[in-house]
Amino acid sequence: MGGDGNGGVELRVLCWDHPRCVDPVRAAAAAWQRIHPEVRIEVGARPLAAFNDQPVTEIASTADLLFVDHPMVGTVADTQAVIPLENLLDAEVLAALTAGSIGNSQESYVWQERQWATAVDAACQVAVMDERRLSHVSPVPKSWAELLDLARRVPGSVAIPLYPSDAVLSLVSMSADLRACDAADAEEMWPVEAIATLRELAGLADPRSFLMNPPQLLDLMSTGRADDVPLYSPLLFGYTNYQRPTARGRRLSFGAPPAFGDRPAAVLGGAGLAVSAFSGHPSDAAAFAAWMSGTETQRDVVLPAGGQPSSRAVWVDPEADAVVGGFFSGTRSTIESSHLRPRDAWWPAYQEAAGLALVQALRIGAAPDAIHDDLNRLLAIARDKELTR
Template sequence: MTFIGLTWDHPRGYNALAETARRVNAGRVQPLIHWNKQPLEGFESAPIRDLAERNDLLVMDHPHIGEAVAEDCFWALEDLYPAEQLALWRRDSVGPSAASYHWDGRTWALPLDVATQVMARRADRLPEPPESWDEIVALAARLPVAQSLAGPHAVLTLMSMVAGAGGCVGGEDFLPVAEGAAALETMHRLHARRPTASETLNPIGLLEAMARGGDIALVPLVFGYVTYAALGHAPQVVRFSDTLRQGGGAGGVIGGTGIAFSRRSRPTPELLDHIASLLAAPTQVEVFPTFGGQPSARAAWRDAGVNDAWGDFYRGTLATAETALLRPRFDGYIAFQTAAAQCVRLALERREEPETTLAALRTLWRLARQKARGHLDDRKG
């Protein structure tokens, strides 16, 4: 039989999987695996249960784990792979990428791709990355500095700033008042000087604007896309560097994707071996970077050849990836994230007092946790 997988339609999400499928399918009468693709927004808008019922494999983001487990969408990987193998993947993966798919005592996906919110700049306009938020605010008076605010990114930017300052994200209150208010005040100051319409651009749109024009010189926090760090993709190269952190503060919010087996699938040894091969060092170091992916294996992030080919993207952001902030994953978090991001955008537009915004976010957070089925990130529900 041919197993059907679903991934996202950006080259980073599809090309490496298509290449590895081509290799494993070569010479077979019936292909082992076929990958379909859809826009990233499709994973946000469609219930994960519907996607799991139509596909054997899903490339998905870790904040969906709570909902997926509540809906009994996936096989726990402890039922498919030896514990020793799962432990090796956890050991060899960057930062919390593997841990992000471990939920309520079991593992629900394998880390396939890693991205974090990092700093992006045009090196021809800003040779060195700024070293403080005060410096960034001052730069915005003479250079176009944008924030990543579209979709869920307004609240993710806020979360990254709070975590970088050493504040705790989560618990009963979602964000601490001191670090949250300071971060919102900085966001207000940057928003007042933002490049026209930059608040409507998703991360790819922001990086496109940086690489193909002069509209944006710096984005302090944006999910990194390695493509823009390489020569030849666009007229200008984007340089990526670590996020701003104080003391023991966390790096930017972690993103990326994992690969999960839906309950509808009946994995064969051949399929299990193929999926395991995606996390093997040769695939992670050689195939994924060559075909535009962002590997999960630490070996690839440290590899000199990979970094030479991709403008030191990995070396320049590894410290952030290793300390990245793991988002909440409880059932209902995605809906909270959407509402919270809209709350932050409206607050910036209205120049709302930070304490008012934090109170509104706290209300949304507590309501979401009350409705969650099962496990919460910091305590049992």
């Protein structure tokens, strides 16, 4: 994170370890270095689980640019582990990125009226299916009742990632869905009906669900033995890689998740590039982040390299949609109406604790009321810790 000894600039980017992140960054780094030969960019990666749960403060000193999840922004604002981009980029640049992003992708990194990252990658929770094989046994489930009916009628046909962070985020989506259709108290974070539905699904789903995060389930559905893989998953973070015409194995299809009401709701995912407070070249780092988030780079570099652009112009482009086999058109309405997770400083630690507690309860089939009370007990502890910190 300094000069290379010859007057140049060295930057290190810390990704999460999936081709959807690493490959576009490598392609962008090579393109940027052709434009700016004085800059050298090293690309590293950390596990997806660490991206979801590891505090940014633990990695801020290891790279100039860090991929972060939007619920982390409250923590980074408190700790000043990264630099607010208003200190490094012109207001016009930030405004253009916000106006050009899909859904709330760029705005998700705003906290306390400061921009803490640029949206490079966009995603939300969606459904995934092996459409051809599913059509032999069932229509695509539109409601949670239809989904549970499929899971009962065709054992092993349904799976859902139940790694702790994924389990709790699926419950966030289901809870947001109930609140959106006025089926739950707007102030209730964890409606019992959502918990009961997830509990029943966990008992009916492929038992390997407890061992998998989204990429692992998608790998199983696309490359596993045809008579031994699920046909459908109602909630996971979408990956264009598995729907592209160039996908290895069976091509999967992504679409809107089941709903409790007329319109499904889901939480926003994706990833943003933040500039570390420890960077020796913060202005250079911010310039690269802004360029990588811009529409032209998203279309001409990120998309062809297997990335999942945050630029709305790419999502609505029919030619880009063809590159991803219809992924954008199939999921655009879901991401444009997706919900932000809490971004308060207490949320990341609570998400980790709640996820562990939720998965343990789902494994033993605990009563929905008991799960509800336990999640709220942990929530009160997390908020009290933040108030007394």
